[in-house]
Amino acid sequence: MKNKTVSSIGEFGLIEIIKRNFAKINYNKNVVARIGDDSFCFKAGKNTICITKDMLVENVHFKKDWITAKKLGQKAIEVSVSDIAAMGNVKPKYAFIGLGIPANANKKFIQDLANGVEAVCNKYKMTVAGGDTVKADKITISVTVVGITKDKIVKRSGAKPGDLIGVTNTFGDAGAGVALLYKHGIKYKYSKEERALIAKQNNQTARVNEAHKIAKYLTSLTDASDGLYISIGLLTKGSNLGADIYIDKAPLSSSFTKIFKDSKKQLDFALFGGEDYELVFTVPKSKAKIVQKLVPQVTYIGEINSSKKVKYFHNGKEKKIKYLGFKHF
């Protein structure tokens, strides 16, 4: 079994290989957040520079039939900015775009993609700083976003027993939207609510303003790119602690609960759906109210404890949760 292929070891196996190799390299003293946090951050004088890198590949992360080029450009930037927002009060400043493009791609597609990138960069007053264009079999978009702050960053570690676990907005919509597309395709006559779920999946908004407002009160923070279950695991593991999660408190949208009435389906999408890009954080109980006042879309769904285990409760009863996430390979 020496020459295992990537599909046999899976994505997490692959990340392990990469981490193990790269972990040998010494971090210098200016590094304040490293591999395993949402962004890599280092100090340069009084500033902390945060950098995040994402890659979107056609047919893996998006299908050309399911998203317009402009929305794809917007989404590519929003999801990277979300990783910057997940570090707290950090201002996204510069974006780099690497485009891998098939020779038969048309000019309008690229222009629309660029327009989408531009729209989001303007919204955040970010500069498109550069990039690279190469030939590729499939459209590949590699985005690097640089953020700057003079404040202390908020990492995935730092939670304390007794802290509340909070989230912004609702969960499950984007994952449900993808599921609908897989089931019926793009040309199906969807209801208004179904269209809202599908739209959510192509219209992510990084929670930059929210993060900026509440960062100074938080003890740990991440964004929910891969679903609530993974995010809660990152914060508890990051702090070497456990949590009780009252999963019936997970906020769900009305479109979502109208379409998916079964509570097991609801839980599956909220926990494992992914692409919600909401904030998931911990906050001392004494600061929970001010945080909710600053960002009314905050809901508290659990509490950190020292057990090192995450327990899920549904209407007061413990519920065993089995990981049902998305597999890349």
Add this chain to the structure above:
Amino acid sequence: MKNKTVSSIGEFGLIEIIKRNFAKINYNKNVVARIGDDSFCFKAGKNTICITKDMLVENVHFKKDWITAKKLGQKAIEVSVSDIAAMGNVKPKYAFIGLGIPANANKKFIQDLANGVEAVCNKYKMTVAGGDTVKADKITISVTVVGITKDKIVKRSGAKPGDLIGVTNTFGDAGAGVALLYKHGIKYKYSKEERALIAKQNNQTARVNEAHKIAKYLTSLTDASDGLYISIGLLTKGSNLGADIYIDKAPLSSSFTKIFKDSKKQLDFALFGGEDYELVFTVPKSKAKIVQKLVPQVTYIGEINSSKKVKYFHNGKEKKIKYLGFKHF
């Protein structure tokens, strides 16, 4: 002709579309080098942060049969570090790796690639700061390198009439190595000299030490990733000036001149070969000697003038040069 494909507009057409769209975005006052230079650089307090991003795609930038995974990892980092070195006395500090990997790629390949990345990062005392792994049809390596300096950066603009044009080491070897591989394949019995040329193409070394030593004397600087002709064009256009180039002075290695005896072939590889990753720079005449003393591998091959045209001379006679570069699309 509204829906032109990428192959019909070519790589430069594509870059134009991207630039035109992205040029609308305002650069903030902290940006000191932007799209069109070797790195994007911005001020953060007393530091200047330089960032460069490159993407290598299987069968476009490399063939798996022609390079080992370890060398590929090394090369990916060296070529990005070369873009940092091309900004002057800038220390490469952090590298981000985005890997697109086919599901049937084997574990050893990825481990070897990671080892190559690690070896070069250790050499430059750089930290591998993070990255992303996604499924892709072809191996895709996206590298972002971050450098830091407290010094003034050296851009592609800044040359003055009368400045000499200098280069480090020799030109044409890497391009000749690629040409040999295309002609005979990897299994052919190559001579010692031919092997040296082929090796050069897979063993780039960014000229970091050289750039650090001479940066403060230079008026403009770039690296020769796409051949001498392109680099000279970048420096003269960057400064809105022209130059006389004494192309018979372009330094060539003994392996190269042994294999390619025809002077036209020699010129073609030196001017258009690419992947030499040597420094190409301008320096005031009064500083030319000290620069050559600090880096003895420097050769002067021409002089900047105000003509806005680049003229090539071979043994005293003007020689019309027609662009014969590599086409991505």
